[in-house]
Amino acid sequence: MVLASIVSVQFGGALAATLIPTVGPAGAVALRLVIAAALLLSVARPSLRAHTRSGWATVVAFAIALGLMNLCFYEALARLPIGVTVTIEFLGPLMLSTVTSRRPRDFAAIIAAGCGVVLISGALTTPWSDLDLTGLALALAAGACWAAYIICSARTGQQFAQLDGLAISMLLSAIAVLPLGIAAAGSSLVGGTVLAKGLGIAVLSSVLPYSLELVALRRLAANVFGILLSLEPAVAAVAGLLVLGQHLSLHELVGMALVVGASIVVLGAGRRSTAPQGDPV
Numbered sequence: 001m002v003l004a005s006i007v008s009v010q011f012g013g014a015l016a017a018t019l020i021p022t023v024g025p026a027g028a029v030a031l032r033l034v035i036a037a038a039l040l041l042s043v044a045r046p047s048l049r050a051h052t053r054s055g056w057a058t059v060v061a062f063a064i065a066l067g068l069m070n071l072c073f074y075e076a077l078a079r080l081p082i083g084v085t086v087t088i089e090f091l092g093p094l095m096l097s098t099v100t101s102r103r104p105r106d107f108a109a110i111i112a113a114g115c116g117v118v119l120i121s122g123a124l125t126t127p128w129s130d131l132d133l134t135g136l137a138l139a140l141a142a143g144a145c146w147a148a149y150i151i152c153s154a155r156t157g158q159q160f161a162q163l164d165g166l167a168i169s170m171l172l173s174a175i176a177v178l179p180l181g182i183a184a185a186g187s188s189l190v191g192g193t194v195l196a197k198g199l200g201i202a203v204l205s206s207v208l209p210y211s212l213e214l215v216a217l218r219r220l221a222a223n224v225f226g227i228l229l230s231l232e233p234a235v236a237a238v239a240g241l242l243v244l245g246q247h248l249s250l251h252e253l254v255g256m257a258l259v260v261g262a263s264i265v266v267l268g269a270g271r272r273s274t275a276p277q278g279d280p281v
Contacts, residue, residue, distance in 0.1 A: 001216035002228045005209035010086065010236040012204030014243035017077050019197045023185035025074035030181025031189060031198030033070065033174035036206040041171060046164035055159045062152035062165065063172035069145035071177065072138045079135030081246040083237030087120050087259050088136065090233055092143025093150055094259075097226075097266045109262035116258025119251050166210070226267030230260050 019028045051059075076085045094113055098106040121136055156165035181189060188194060216225070233256050240246035248256070 001212040002220065002225060003231075005212040005216070006228065006232055006235050007239075008204045008209045008212070010082070010232065010239040011243065012201050012206075012209075013073075013077065013082050013086070013236065014239040015197060015204060016074060016201050017082055017240075017244055019194065019201065020074060020078045022191075023181070023188050023194060025078050026071065026177065026180040026183070027185030027189055028181075028198075028201070029067075029070045029074050030174070030178045030185075031194070032201045032205060033067070033170060033177055035198050035202035037167070037170040037174040039202060039207050040163060040167040044163035044167040046160070046167045048168070052159075055165075058152065058155050058159055059165055059169045060172060062149070062156050062169040063176065065145050065148040065152050066169055067173040067177050069142055069149055070173075071180075072142035072145055076135050076138035076142055079132050080139060081237075081248065082240040082244065083233060083246065083248055083256065084120050084252065085135075085139045085142075086236035087233040087256050088117055088139035089143040089146060090259060090263060091117060091140065092146035094263055094266055095143075096147040096150060101266070106266045109265040113259045113262035116255040116262065119255030119258070121255075122252070125249075125251060170206075224268075227264050230263035230267055233260055233263075 016028050016032070019031070023031070073085065073089060076089075080088075091113060094110060098110045122131060152169075153166075156169065159165065160168070189198075237246075237248055237253075237256060240248075
C-alpha cells in the first residue's frame with residue numbers, strides 16, 4: 001500500500017507537470033485543491049460547528065501550509081525536473097526528523113544529504129549565471145512548507161476526528177488559492193481535458209495515497225514506513241523519465257542516491273509508535 005501510494009503521488013506530480021504549461025502552476029494547484037476538497041468533503045462530511053478557537057487556528061495554519069507547499073512545489077516543477085524538485089523538497093521532512101531526534105548519526109546523514117542536493121542542483125557543474133536559482137529556492141521553500149505541514153497535520157489529527165480536519169483545511173486552502181488560479185488561467189480551467197487532468201491529479205496526489213497510507217500505517221512499523229518513504233525521490237525520477245522524458249545526469253543520480261541514503265538512515269530509525277507523513281504534494 002505504501003509503495004502504491006508513493007507511485008501514485010509521483011505520477012500525479014508528473015501529470016501535473018503536463019498541465020502546468022496550459023494553466024500555469026497556480027491554475028494546476030487550484031484545480032487539484034478544489035477537486036480534492038470536493039472529494040474529501042463528500043467522504044468525510046465534517047461538521048463546521050462546535051470547534052474551539054484553538055481548533056480553527058490549527059486548521060487555518062494547516063490550510064496555509066498546504067496551500068503554500070503546493071504553490072511552491074508546482075512553481076518549482078515548472079522550472080526543474082520532477083526528480084530534482086522532489087529530492088530537494090525532501091530536505092524539509094529530513095531536517096525536521098533530524099532536529100527532533102538529535103542523534104549524532106542523523107546530523108551526519110543530513111550533511112550527506114546536503115552534499116547530494118549540491119550535486120543534484122548542478123552547482124558544481126553549471127555556471128552560476130545558468131543555475132535556475134528561483135526553481136531551487138522554490139523547491140527548498142516547498143520542503144520547509146512540507147515540514148510545517150507535518151507539524152500542523154499532527155496537531156489537526158489530535159483535535160479533529162477522522163478526516164474532518166484535513167477536509168476543512170483542504171477546503172480553506174482551495175478557497176484561498178482558487179482566485180490565483182482564475183487570475184492565472186481564466187476560462188482555461190474549465191476545459192474538458194484540463195478538468196480531466198485536474199481530477200487525475202487530485203485522485204493520484206491526494207485522495208488515493210492518503211487513503212492507502214491511512215490503512216497501511218495501522219499495520220506497518222514507523223521505521224519501515226520511513227524507509228519506504230525514502231524511495232520517493234527515485235520514484236519521482238522514474239515518473240519524470242516515463243511521463244515527461246526527463247533524463248537525469250550521472251552527478252544528479254549520485255546526488256539523489258545520497259539524499260535517499262540519508263533519508264533511510266534518519267526516517268528508518270523512527271519508533272513504532274510514530275511515523276513521518278507521506279508526501280502531500
